[in-house]
Amino acid sequence: MSESRKAGKKPATIRDVAAAAGVSVGTVSRCLNAPATVRPQTLDKVRAAISRMEFRPDSRAQNMRRRNTMTVGFVVDDITNPLHAETFKAADTEMRAQGYSLYLVNTNGLANEEAAAIDMLQHGRADGVIMTLNNETDPRTRQRLIDLRIPSVLLDRDIPLEIDAVLTDHAAGLLQAAHYLIGLGHRRIALLTASVDIRPGRERVRGFVEAFARNGLPVPQDLIRARSLSVDFGLRETTILMQQAVPPTAIIAAGNRILVGVLKAVQQRGLRIPQDVSLISCDQTDLALLYPGPITLVDRDIREIGRTAAQLLLERLGRAATGPAQRIIVPTRLILGGSCAPIRA
Amino acid sequence: MSESRKAGKKPATIRDVAAAAGVSVGTVSRCLNAPATVRPQTLDKVRAAISRMEFRPDSRAQNMRRRNTMTVGFVVDDITNPLHAETFKAADTEMRAQGYSLYLVNTNGLANEEAAAIDMLQHGRADGVIMTLNNETDPRTRQRLIDLRIPSVLLDRDIPLEIDAVLTDHAAGLLQAAHYLIGLGHRRIALLTASVDIRPGRERVRGFVEAFARNGLPVPQDLIRARSLSVDFGLRETTILMQQAVPPTAIIAAGNRILVGVLKAVQQRGLRIPQDVSLISCDQTDLALLYPGPITLVDRDIREIGRTAAQLLLERLGRAATGPAQRIIVPTRLILGGSCAPIRA
DNA sequence: CGGCTTCCTCGAAACGTTTCCAAGGATACG
DNA sequence: CGTATCCTTGGAAACGTTTCGAGGAAGCCG
Numbered sequence: 202m203s204e205s206r207k208a209g210k211k212p213a214t215i216r217d218v219a220a221a222a223g224v225s226v227g228t229v230s231r232c233l234n235a236p237a238t239v240r241p242q243t244l245d246k247v248r249a250a251i252s253r254m255e256f257r258p259d260s261r262a263q264n265m266r267r268r269n270t271m272t273v274g275f276v277v278d279d280i281t282n283p284l285h286a287e288t289f290k291a292a293d294t295e296m297r298a299q300g301y302s303l304y305l306v307n308t309n310g311l312a313n314e315e316a317a318a319i320d321m322l323q324h325g326r327a328d329g330v331i332m333t334l335n336n337e338t339d340p341r342t343r344q345r346l347i348d349l350r351i352p353s354v355l356l357d358r359d360i361p362l363e364i365d366a367v368l369t370d371h372a373a374g375l376l377q378a379a380h381y382l383i384g385l386g387h388r389r390i391a392l393l394t395a396s397v398d399i400r401p402g403r404e405r406v407r408g409f410v411e412a413f414a415r416n417g418l419p420v421p422q423d424l425i426r427a428r429s430l431s432v433d434f435g436l437r438e439t440t441i442l443m444q445q446a447v448p449p450t451a452i453i454a455a456g457n458r459i460l461v462g463v464l465k466a467v468q469q470r471g472l473r474i475p476q477d478v479s480l481i482s483c484d485q486t487d488l489a490l491l492y493p494g495p496i497t498l499v500d501r502d503i504r505e506i507g508r509t510a511a512q513l514l515l516e517r518l519g520r521a522a523t524g525p526a527q528r529i530i531v532p533t534r535l536i537l538g539g540s541c542a543p544i545r546a
Numbered sequence: 547m548s549e550s551r552k553a554g555k556k557p558a559t560i561r562d563v564a565a566a567a568g569v570s571v572g573t574v575s576r577c578l579n580a581p582a583t584v585r586p587q588t589l590d591k592v593r594a595a596i597s598r599m600e601f602r603p604d605s606r607a608q609n610m611r612r613r614n615t616m617t618v619g620f621v622v623d624d625i626t627n628p629l630h631a632e633t634f635k636a637a638d639t640e641m642r643a644q645g646y647s648l649y650l651v652n653t654n655g656l657a658n659e660e661a662a663a664i665d666m667l668q669h670g671r672a673d674g675v676i677m678t679l680n681n682e683t684d685p686r687t688r689q690r691l692i693d694l695r696i697p698s699v700l701l702d703r704d705i706p707l708e709i710d711a712v713l714t715d716h717a718a719g720l721l722q723a724a725h726y727l728i729g730l731g732h733r734r735i736a737l738l739t740a741s742v743d744i745r746p747g748r749e750r751v752r753g754f755v756e757a758f759a760r761n762g763l764p765v766p767q768d769l770i771r772a773r774s775l776s777v778d779f780g781l782r783e784t785t786i787l788m789q790q791a792v793p794p795t796a797i798i799a800a801g802n803r804i805l806v807g808v809l810k811a812v813q814q815r816g817l818r819i820p821q822d823v824s825l826i827s828c829d830q831t832d833l834a835l836l837y838p839g840p841i842t843l844v845d846r847d848i849r850e851i852g853r854t855a856a857q858l859l860l861e862r863l864g865r866a867a868t869g870p871a872q873r874i875i876v877p878t879r880l881i882l883g884g885s886c887a888p889i890r891a
Numbered sequence: 892c893g894g895c896t897t898c899c900t901c902g903a904a905a906c907g908t909t910t911c912c913a914a915g916g917a918t919a920c921g
Numbered sequence: 922c923g924t925a926t927c928c929t930t931g932g933a934a935a936c937g938t939t940t941c942g943a944g945g946a947a948g949c950c951g
Contacts, residue, residue, distance in 0.1 A: 212669075212695065214906095214907055214908085215907065215908065215909095216907080224930075224931085225930065225931045225932065226907090226908080226909090226931090226932085227909080227910080227911095227930075227931065227932070227933090228929085228930060228931075230908070230909055230910080231909095231910095231929095231930090234909075234910095238928085238929080239929070239930085240928080240929060240930090243929080243930085257665075257669040258669070258907080258908070259669060259670040259906090259907055259908075260666075260669055260670035260671045261606070261609040261610045261613070261615065261670040261671075261906085261907080261908090262610055262670070262906070262907035262908040262909090262936095263670075263907085263908060263909080264606040264609065264610070264908095265606045265607055265609070265610040265906085265907080265908070265909095265936055265937070265938090266907080266908045266909050266910085266935080266936055267908080267909070267936090268606070268936070270606065272649075272671075275650075279635070280625070280631050280634060280635055280638075281628060281631040281632050281635055283626060283628065283631075286625050286626040286628075286631050287626050289625060289650070289652075290624070290625055290626055290652055293625075293650070293652050294652070297652075302649055302651065302666070302671070303649070303650060304617075304647055304648070304649060304650075305620075305634070305638070305648060305649075305650040306647065307634075307635055307638050307639070320602070321605075321647070324557075324602040324603070324604060324605055325604040325605035325606040325607070325608075325937095326605045326617075326647070350557065461832050461836065464836050465836065468836065468839065486832070487806050487831070487832065487833045488832045488833050488836060488837075491806065491809050491810065491813065491833060491837065492833075492836065492837065493838060494813065559936095559937055559938085560937065560938065560939095561937080569900075569901085570900065570901045570902065571901090571902085571937090571938080571939090572900075572901065572902070572903090572939080572940075572941090573899085573900060573901075575938070575939055575940080576899095576900090576939090576940095579939075583898090583899080584899075584900085585898080585899060585900085588899080588900080603937080603938070604936090604937055604938075606936085606937080606938090607906095607936070607937035607938040607939090608937085608938060608939080609938095610906055610907075610908090610936085610937080610938070610939095611905080611906055611937075611938045611939050611940085612906090612938080612939070613906070670907095892951100893950105893951095894949100894950090894951090895948100895949085895950085895951105896947100896948080896949080896950100897946100897947085897948080897949095898945105898946085898947080898948095899944105899945090899946085899947100900943105900944090900945080900946100901942105901943085901944080901945095902941105902942100902943090902944105903940100903941090903942095903943105904939105904940090904941085904942105905938100905939085905940085905941100906937105906938090906939090907936105908935100908936090909934105909935085909936090910933100910934090910935085911932105911933090911934085911935100912931105912932095912933090912934100913930105913931090913932090913933105914929105914930085914931080914932105915928105915929085915930080915931095916927105916928090916929085916930100917926100917927085917928080917929095918925100918926080918927075918928095919924100919925085919926075919927090920923100920924090920925080920926095921922105921923095921924090921925100
């Protein structure tokens with residue numbers, strides 16, 4: 202009996218239920234969607250038939266008729282990045298509580314995959330989309346966002362369009378981090394971070410530069426390496442930096458993948474932290490919290506980012522998507538670990 | 547003009563295109579799905595209309611009519627676990643190449659959320675499902691799997707049903723790990739791993755026990771702690787173990803989250819690895835590869851797991867889902883790092 | 892030139908649900 | 922007792938696509 206369903210005939214439809222209960226399809230539908238409008242006695246009859254036949258409405262037909270899918274796309278370049286995974290989880294929790302499911306689209310950071318994802322999502326697969334795009338300037342991407350016909354929320358990207366966004370105050374974080382190092386006597390501070398083509402890179406550089414300005418110090422332009430968030434980038438740049446004639450005395454690894462690369466390089470070269478070089482990172486990853494000891498880092502509430510993105514989207518999905526775009530900025534704060542030491546004068 | 551679409555009227559349907567091109571809806575449909583069967587001249591005309599009106603077929607209607615969704619569910623307890631994220635990514639890559647998108651459902655390990663996820667997925671939201679369930683014995687879950695009407699693949703779970711599965715040879719891995727430690731002179735070796743209610747726990751304990759048996763040694767039953775894969779579990783058990791009168795000389799943290807907990811405890815107590823205690827872990831996480839130095843670990847090819855799961859599912863989705871269930875076992879291997887030292891006799 | 896293929900297109904019928912309108916019966920009220 | 926009102930239900934029309942059978946046009950052969 203328990204095996205019956207598997208090999209059994211096709212699933213019951215609302216018509217089958219209607220026939221079995223001796224009512225019309227409309228009535229069955231109402232039993233599901235507006236039970237209050239149907240006579241209790243009828244309701245019982247129908248419900249009995251429903252459970253007897255193990256009927257469950259077919260989502261495909263519901264999507265078709267209701268013109269929505271209760272699904273939201275989450276577009277990201279790499280879900281193995283703990284930052285993205287955490288954001289996804291928080292957004293998922295929030296959306297799921299409202300009955301939404303999430304498509305996760307992993308684009309590998311490729312512009313054409315991002316475009317394809319957006320394309321596919323907006324033509325009847327999703328009611329909205331939350332995304333971290335890899336390139337803010339690509340005109341094709343921009344046009345796609347303009348043409349987008351479902352509400353969307355951008356994560357940490359700054360595109361001058363009427364689109365909701367959740368941003369991190371990276372500039373403040375980097376200002377604080379660099380200021381802290383300067384206070385410890387560091388002057389040759391290296392900054393490794395994303396390209397200035399995307400907001401995190403831009404803002405971090407801005408905060409970094411500002412820290413020197415506020416302290417009346419020249420900015421070590423040669424030590425600003427803003428090109429990528431990858432592990433390889435962190436590894437390569439650290440190696441290059443540390444074999445310079447006058448290597449930096451401190452490194453800010455602004456990006457959790459960059460940190461992995463930096464630490465690899467540090468190990469390869471047998472450097473000690475903080476004796477040989479001070480280090481500041483971003484975001485609380487396992488590695489940042491545990492590497493020899495906790496690393497001093499610029500923290501932010503990643504769960505709040507995911508939650509907020511979901512809430513913004515839910516607002517748009519709820520009432521008619523009116524009102525100007527909202528931009529919510531999440532603060533950062535410096536958490537002291539043991540990876541920074543004062544400069545020995 | 548570029549803004550037109552956004553606020554503009556509703557999207558064009560296949561009927562609009564047909565009217566614009568002066569053909570019937572059936573012809574437009576064939577232009578999309580079987581261009582070879584339509585006269586080139588007509589094809590051009592229709593394609594022109596399609597691009598002029600920016601028509602894209604509505605997935606909801608396609609899903610409805612075709613009775614599929616080109617969507618697959620990926621059910622997992624916690625996507626922030628790098629193991630799961632990596633598996634997802636590999637499966638996603640494979641499935642996406644065949645035109646499928648993935649729903650990611652994060653269940654937090656709760657049996658009822660797992661059940662709800664399966665329920666929802668199989669009623670018209672997904673064509674198949676890949677899943678890591680949290681409990682192999684829960685009868686409700688089991689019944690749900692029996693009743694499942696879409697093909698599915700289980701990850702690292704051992705349920706006596708006709709369901710495809712991708713498994714890891716944890717027993718071999720743990721046999722090798724424990725054997726290695728025994729060879730270094732260790733006898734009091736602790737094993738921290740999942741509950742024996744799930745396959746990874748069972749298999750790891752089995753391999754561990756076997757190693758002692760093969761070496762003609764008594765099994766340190768009091769040091770086998772098989773209860774959870776969580777960070778907290780690793781932290782708590784390590785703390786307890788290490789303050790025993792005769793603490794273990796080696797710990798096998800069999801689970802990447804457990805490792806985080808173990809390292810936390812190690813730091814809190816100021817222990818040195820491997821001088822004070824040897825350590826073996828599982829899976830190549832950032833932390834395992836970089837913590838002071840690389841940790842000796844039981845490795846496996848996680849990408850292959852995701853890829854294989856996707857392939858198994860694709861086979862079932864392709865032809866009629868016939869043939870007996872397949873169980874594919876992925877091997878493990880020990881990678882030596884610097885976290886183990888010989889016992890000083 | 893008629894008949895037979897072959898090629899292409901048309902149009903309608905699904906797919907399973909929701910929703911709207913009308914109709915029926917019961918109840919209330921004058 | 923008749924009429925207005927309310928409550929409940931039935932039935933049909935959508936939603937946008939795919940698919941299938943039928944039919945028209947054109948080409949080929951005898």
